[in-house]
Amino acid sequence: MMGSANGIVTAPGKPPLFSFGIISDVQYADIADGRSFLGVPRYYRHSILVLQRAVSKWNNQQQLSFAINFGDIVDGFCPKEQSLKAVQKVVEEFENFSGPVYHMIGNHCLYNLPRKKLLPLMKIPALDGHAYYDFSPIPEYRFVVLDGYDISAIGWPQDHPNTLEALKLLQEKNPNLDKNNPEGMLGLERRFLMFNGAVGKEQLQWLDGVLQDASAYKQKVVVCCHLPLDPGAASKEALLWNYDEVMDVLHRYNCVKVCIGGHDHKGGHSIDSHGVHHRVLEAALECPPGSDAFGYVDVYHERLYLSGTDRMASTDMIFNSLGDSE
Numbered sequence: 424m425m426g427s428a429n430g431i432v433t434a435p436g437k438p439p440l441f442s443f444g445i446i447s448d449v450q451y452a453d454i455a456d457g458r459s460f461l462g463v464p465r466y467y468r469h470s471i472l473v474l475q476r477a478v479s480k481w482n483n484q485q486q487l488s489f490a491i492n493f494g495d496i497v498d499g500f501c502p503k504e505q506s507l508k509a510v511q512k513v514v515e516e517f518e519n520f521s522g523p524v525y526h527m528i529g530n531h532c533l534y535n536l537p538r539k540k541l542l543p544l545m546k547i548p549a550l551d552g553h554a555y556y557d558f559s560p561i562p563e564y565r566f567v568v569l570d571g572y573d574i575s576a577i578g579w580p581q582d583h584p585n586t587l588e589a590l591k592l593l594q595e596k597n598p599n600l601d602k603n604n605p606e607g608m609l610g611l612e613r614r615f616l617m618f619n620g621a622v623g624k625e626q627l628q629w630l631d632g633v634l635q636d637a638s639a640y641k642q643k644v645v646v647c648c649h650l651p652l653d654p655g656a657a658s659k660e661a662l663l664w665n666y667d668e669v670m671d672v673l674h675r676y677n678c679v680k681v682c683i684g685g686h687d688h689k690g691g692h693s694i695d696s697h698g699v700h701h702r703v704l705e706a707a708l709e710c711p712p713g714s715d716a717f718g719y720v721d722v723y724h725e726r727l728y729l730s731g732t733d734r735m736a737s738t739d740m741i742f743n744s745l746g747d748s749e
């Protein structure tokens with residue numbers, strides 16, 4: 424038997440119920456290497472090689488049931504006349520994976536193409552342009568994919584009510600002319616930046632319904648969103664605008680065990696006040712040539728184990744069983 428940090432003992436070599444591949448923030452562009460606003464190197468051409476190696480490893484690995492892309496497949500600096508081809512190129516790389524791939528949108532996807540064009544290309548099941556959905560790979564588990572740019576100043580037509588709602592919020596919350604600039608904003612208020620967004624009211628209701636249903640079927644839930652939900656796992660500047668409202672919904676139910684996100688390229692891990700794990704994935708874009716950031720997750724009844732490659736840290740996420748009826 425094998426011990427772990429929180430004292431729970433598990434049997435080594437126990438086969439997972441199923442496994443899936445993960446990668447985030449590929450942000451491919453056929454342009455020279457650059458840096459983030461804060462000076463972190465970004466390798467725009469190399470990132471697609473990271474994705475290629477991820478797919479090749481996933482295909483040669485033990486059986487993976489599916490893969491999840493946590494968003495931002497093409498960078499905002501991609502020349503606009505190349506956006507369509509670049510998105511298609513990255514999607515095609517994902518399609519070399521032998522199983523289904525579940526995509527979600529990130530801000531950089533939306534800098535390149537409007538939702539209307541993007542969602543069909545990424546084969547995101549969408550209703551009225553909304554990009555949230557759920558799926559259940561086995562009866563015991565439910566995956567919920569949130570649309571963190573539901574209320575957003577990017578991606579919707581300029582006169583769309585969701586754009587207007589986002590612009591109003593940014594106007595109220597962010598005093599700077601450049602709404603991506605957090606200067607002078609204090610604490611968690613620093614999340615009110617244009618490159619973030621919110622989950623709208625309808626989506627919150629949908630989420631509540633899905634979690635009710637999952638609870639009724641005694642399913643465990645993994646929540647996926649490009650934008651991080653827990654301040655403990657990410658920079659304040661990277662959080663979903665209404666992370667607190669979403670967390671309130673998640674915390675009404677014991678079925679939510681793990682939330683996974685991207686966007687905050689350095690990555691992170693926390694366990695919140697209700698024992699829910701939050702894992703923010705390290706970005707493929709920031710891997711210096713020859714290095715990688717992707718992984719696969721083994722799913723068990725009582726934990727998720729992320730096996731990371733190179734810059735993606737491995738993480739054992741053992742569930743808090745308090746309140747579980749099983």
Ligand SMILES: Nc1ccn([C@@H]2O[C@H](COP(=O)(O)O)[C@@H](O)[C@H]2O)c(=O)n1
Nearest residue numbers: 458459460461601603604605606618660
């Ligand atoms: N501290 C910061 C961070 C960012 N910005 C603005 O956001 C844009 C995107 O940032 P990246 O991290 O993706 O490079 C950047 O061009 C800045 O306009 C900022 O003002 N202050």
Ligand SMILES: O=P(O)(O)OC[C@H](O)CO
Nearest residue numbers: 530658660661686687688
């Ligand atoms: O989406 P990006 O690449 O502009 O980066 C977002 C920041 O990492 C959030 O802190």
